[in-house]
């Protein structure tokens with residue numbers, strides 16, 4: 390079985406089982422600030438559980454290049470995790486379906502500049518992978534008690550190609 394994953398463009402529909410695409414697309418839901426700002430409202434299914442709260446952190450991640458060796462995926466059983474780039478640049482988003490507690494075949498999406506993403510709670514995903522510098526992202530995820538990280542290391546890495 391090929392261990393290659395070809396990247397695909399990020400679309401709302403393709404990503405919906407895994408999370409949300411956060412972007413200003415189409416007409417804004419509301420015009421605010423005396424008509425000088427369009428609000429694209431409530432774009433993500435955030436979830437921090439009963440014992441958690443929302444936190445905002447900044448990730449400064451090293452850029453990766455394709456082909457990219459995907460050695461592991463992880464997931465956060467207690468909450469969602471959103472990545473909002475602090476620069477107009479594409480980045481790689483790798484997710485995988487769950488199959489009886491293990492990740493199935495991963496999918497690799499490439500965002501367009503201006504897109505951010507929100508991962509639903511317990512969604513298998515690769516760690517943050519910018520494709521250019523600076524790899525600066527605002528990250529909205531759960532702050533709270535308990536272990537919110539489960540990792541799965543592949544016996545053989547997947548090879549993500551463009």
Ligand SMILES: NC(=O)N[C@@H](O)C(=O)O
Nearest residue numbers: 463470514515516517538
């Ligand atoms: N561990 C951590 O905070 N980051 C990862 O969850 C990630 O998805 O990058």
Ligand code: NI
Nearest residue numbers: 463465470516
């Ligand atoms: Ni994560």
